[in-house]
Amino acid sequence: MAYNELYQYSVVSSLMEGIGETGLPYSQLVKHGDHGLGTFRRMAGEMICLDNEVYQMKSDGSIVTIDTSNGTDVAPFAMVTRFQPSVTAKIAFDSKHGLSDVMSNLFPKTKNRYLSFRIDGLFQSVAVRTADGQRYEHEKLRELHKRQTTNEFTNVRGSLIGFRSPEFLQGVSVAGDHLHFITDERDRGGHVLDCKSEGEVQFSGSILSAVHLQLPDDDEYNEAELNLDADGIRKVEG
Amino acid sequence: MAYNELYQYSVVSSLMEGIGETGLPYSQLVKHGDHGLGTFRRMAGEMICLDNEVYQMKSDGSIVTIDTSNGTDVAPFAMVTRFQPSVTAKIAFDSKHGLSDVMSNLFPKTKNRYLSFRIDGLFQSVAVRTADGQRYEHEKLRELHKRQTTNEFTNVRGSLIGFRSPEFLQGVSVAGDHLHFITDERDRGGHVLDCKSEGEVQFSGSILSAVHLQLPDDDEYNEAELNLDADGIRKVEG
Numbered sequence: 001m002a003y004n005e006l007y008q009y010s011v012v013s014s015l016m017e018g019i020g021e022t023g024l025p026y027s028q029l030v031k032h033g034d035h036g037l038g039t040f041r042r043m044a045g046e047m048i049c050l051d052n053e054v055y056q057m058k059s060d061g062s063i064v065t066i067d068t069s070n071g072t073d074v075a076p077f078a079m080v081t082r083f084q085p086s087v088t089a090k091i092a093f094d095s096k097h098g099l100s101d102v103m104s105n106l107f108p109k110t111k112n113r114y115l116s117f118r119i120d121g122l123f124q125s126v127a128v129r130t131a132d133g134q135r136y137e138h139e140k141l142r143e144l145h146k147r148q149t150t151n152e153f154t155n156v157r158g159s160l161i162g163f164r165s166p167e168f169l170q171g172v173s174v175a176g177d178h179l180h181f182i183t184d185e186r187d188r189g190g191h192v193l194d195c196k197s198e199g200e201v202q203f204s205g206s207i208l209s210a211v212h213l214q215l216p217d218d219d220e221y222n223e224a225e226l227n228l229d230a231d232g233i234r235k236v237e238g
Numbered sequence: 239m240a241y242n243e244l245y246q247y248s249v250v251s252s253l254m255e256g257i258g259e260t261g262l263p264y265s266q267l268v269k270h271g272d273h274g275l276g277t278f279r280r281m282a283g284e285m286i287c288l289d290n291e292v293y294q295m296k297s298d299g300s301i302v303t304i305d306t307s308n309g310t311d312v313a314p315f316a317m318v319t320r321f322q323p324s325v326t327a328k329i330a331f332d333s334k335h336g337l338s339d340v341m342s343n344l345f346p347k348t349k350n351r352y353l354s355f356r357i358d359g360l361f362q363s364v365a366v367r368t369a370d371g372q373r374y375e376h377e378k379l380r381e382l383h384k385r386q387t388t389n390e391f392t393n394v395r396g397s398l399i400g401f402r403s404p405e406f407l408q409g410v411s412v413a414g415d416h417l418h419f420i421t422d423e424r425d426r427g428g429h430v431l432d433c434k435s436e437g438e439v440q441f442s443g444s445i446l447s448a449v450h451l452q453l454p455d456d457d458e459y460n461e462a463e464l465n466l467d468a469d470g471i472r473k474v475e476g
Binding site (some may be wrong): 114 | 349
């Protein structure tokens with residue numbers, strides 16, 4: 001795949017419905033990109049992909065490096081790109097909302113396309129959650145959300161990997177900014193609820209206009225009733 | 239592109255908003271498929287692509303063969319595929335709704351994926367409409383719809399080219415069945431409102447799970463406020 005094209009496996013509405021038994025093998029996913037986020041079978045933890053590695057960040061706080069050569073892990077949902085930043089900048093922000101504003105200024109006229117971005121440096125705080133996995137088949141994301149583990153890391157060095165998706169593609173992707181975090185030591189991380197830089201951190205980002213959406217082909221997905229639960233997505237992925 | 243992958247330029251919500259000044263050159267579009275439908279600059283008529291030709295079916299009843307080698311025509315919206323049917327059948331139907339039922343039986347468990355299909359033969363009747371083009375910049379599709387030209391052809395030989403899109407992708411594509419018609423003589427056609435086969439006609443179709451969505455990159459698209467107008471889409475594309 002060319003640089004800065006989005007490869008997405010499945011749609012968020014499917015994840016919301018709890019379609020998590022099967023997915024794309026990570027060995028195949030990494031052929032489409034080196035920068036991304038997603039989840040694992042039965043939504044067990046949060047996925048982050050950077051620097052040619054894929055990590056599973058679990059709710060017990062442990063982090064597993066995924067074997068992408070011949071491992072058996074699969075992604076019921078994932079977004080990746082071959083990341084080549086077109087914009088780099090030193091930026092500072094005191095909240096996830098503040099970060100959004102900074103990015104909107106860095107990328108004017110992009111609200112109807114995707115962005116991919118990465119932020120490296122020292123963070124005053126990063127609040128994360130990790131999903132602990134489905135307890136029964138097709139448990140919905142709204143249910144998992146109720147018992148998610150949250151953590152706040154302070155004075156921590158690490159990387160944020162994220163995507164911004166257009167509002168009108170809510171349900172396909174997660175509208176707005178969706179980002180995962182991992183420390184430099186690769187020992188802590190999760191889905192970012194809030195974040196605050198310590199002074200300036202290094203931002204890099206690019207616009208994605210070409211989207212490759214792979215719809216699953218298995219009974220679980222094919223039989224699912226997929227409806228847009230915009231409120232639910234904001235709740236569990238916001 | 240591989241067989242039976244969907245290539246789509248822009249999204250239906252953009253078309254609804256009247257974003258029609260620019261688009262993908264047809265010379266580029268045809269590289270992605272040989273079977274499809276779409277529209278033209280300022281929504282002037284209906285596009286149908288089959289048998290390695292692209293036709294513009296205009297509201298005055300004329301049909302133009304598009305020069306896809308070095309022509310200047312562009313598609314503000316189009317869907318194409320390299321069509322290789324996996325299912326062929328002799329089918330009969332007495333309405334567009336009846337055709338939908340036949341296809342649902344031919345393709346069980348596909349409601350969350352796309353279908354592409356083609357139907358050739360003798361039709362007792364085919365009711366079509368053709369959009370007459372925007373009268374001012376950004377005129378919305380709902381407005382164009384009010385003065386669309388409709389026609390009913392009877393005892394006519396021709397081809398239907400269509401796509402079925404998942405309900406949850408309404409706004410990206412046209413949810414449900416969306417089909418265009420052209421006669422064997424390539425002298426009449428349009429966007430199909432209703433159709434009735436004369437006895438049995440030849441059906442061929444395939445499932446599409448890989449979707450390549452190219453989002454436009456021009457000021458007109460980038461500045462558009464894109465919202466899902468599901469009711470409007472059903473009205474103008476149903």
